[in-house]
Amino acid sequence: MTPNQKREAESTQLRLEGVTKRYESGGGSVTALEDVDFAVQRGEVVAVVGPSGSGKSTMLNVLGLLDEPTSGSVELRGRPVAGLSPSERTDARRESIGFVFQDFHLLPTLTAVENVRLPTAFLPGDATGRARDLLERVGLGDRLSHTPDELSGGQKQRVALARALVNEPAVLLADEPTGNLDRGTGTRILDEIRGISDGGVGVVAVTHDDLVTEYTDRTVRLVDGVVGGA
Numbered sequence: 728m729t730p731n732q733k734r735e736a737e738s739t740q741l742r743l744e745g746v747t748k749r750y751e752s753g754g755g756s757v758t759a760l761e762d763v764d765f766a767v768q769r770g771e772v773v774a775v776v777g778p779s780g781s782g783k784s785t786m787l788n789v790l791g792l793l794d795e796p797t798s799g800s801v802e803l804r805g806r807p808v809a810g811l812s813p814s815e816r817t818d819a820r821r822e823s824i825g826f827v828f829q830d831f832h833l834l835p836t837l838t839a840v841e842n843v844r845l846p847t848a849f850l851p852g853d854a855t856g857r858a859r860d861l862l863e864r865v866g867l868g869d870r871l872s873h874t875p876d877e878l879s880g881g882q883k884q885r886v887a888l889a890r891a892l893v894n895e896p897a898v899l900l901a902d903e904p905t906g907n908l909d910r911g912t913g914t915r916i917l918d919e920i921r922g923i924s925d926g927g928v929g930v931v932a933v934t935h936d937d938l939v940t941e942y943t944d945r946t947v948r949l950v951d952g953v954v955g956g957a
């Protein structure tokens with residue numbers, strides 16, 4: 728390995744090598760990802776774009792250790808994920824990965840602060856202060872005690888972003904992070920995401936939004952599950 732290759736390997740937060748994901752269902756087999764090579768480095772923001780059904784959410788789920796590839800390998804900070812037990816996998820995900828889901832996945836009975844604090848439930852200490860700070864950073868300092876049904880779509884999205892950051896992840900994976908936001912709020916959130924990545928976090932954002940690609944270092948295009956496909 729050259730010194731440059733070594734530096735790059737050390738700063739790689741997540742890597743996919745030759746990842747294929749096939750879903751078997753009643754109607755037959757769907758290849759959602761085919762032979763995908765991808766890596767995200769510390770401090771880098773990567774956009775993943777492509778038409779509906781091209782495999783973007785599948786790729787994010789595989790990167791986020793929520794789904795296993797049919798073949799190929801996933802490495803989290805240089806460690807192959809395939810060798811981990813289910814509980815080690817959960818721990819690795821909780822410690823290293825923040826995930827913003829396309830449909831938020833907030834718990835309806837909890838307030839904004841409680842939702843943001845939730846991923847810290849298994850860790851020592853009280854993260855209420857950190858949860859409040861994060862909600863203030865995404866512009867929701869005046870909605871701390873609101874439950875999801877008392878929040879707009881864009882506000883729920885921002886709670887989901889704050890929750891993804893509460894454990895100070897190495898990687899932030901976001902499915903359409905500005906999908907429900909107007910341009911002004913979207914810009915504010917993208918400034919936040921840029922700042923988070925400048926602090927060393929690797930960010931992968933699935934998007935249809937040209938605003939997002941203005942903020943990213945690199946864009947990866949998926950077509951029919953293939954990176955760079957025509």
Ligand SMILES: Nc1ncnc2c1ncn2[C@@H]1O[C@H](COP(=O)(O)OP(=O)(O)OP(=O)(O)O)[C@@H](O)[C@H]1O
Pocket residue numbers: 750751752757758759777778779780781782783784785786
């Ligand atoms: N659990 C599943 N079982 C079977 N097929 C699936 C499953 N999940 C996804 N697929 C298929 O895999 C392909 C990729 O889906 P995916 O959700 O990754 O697309 P996407 O790029 O995120 O689309 P969108 O922009 O609409 O969110 C689609 O053809 C979809 O129908």
Ligand SMILES: [Mg+2]
Pocket residue numbers: 783784785829902
């Ligand atoms: Mg999707």
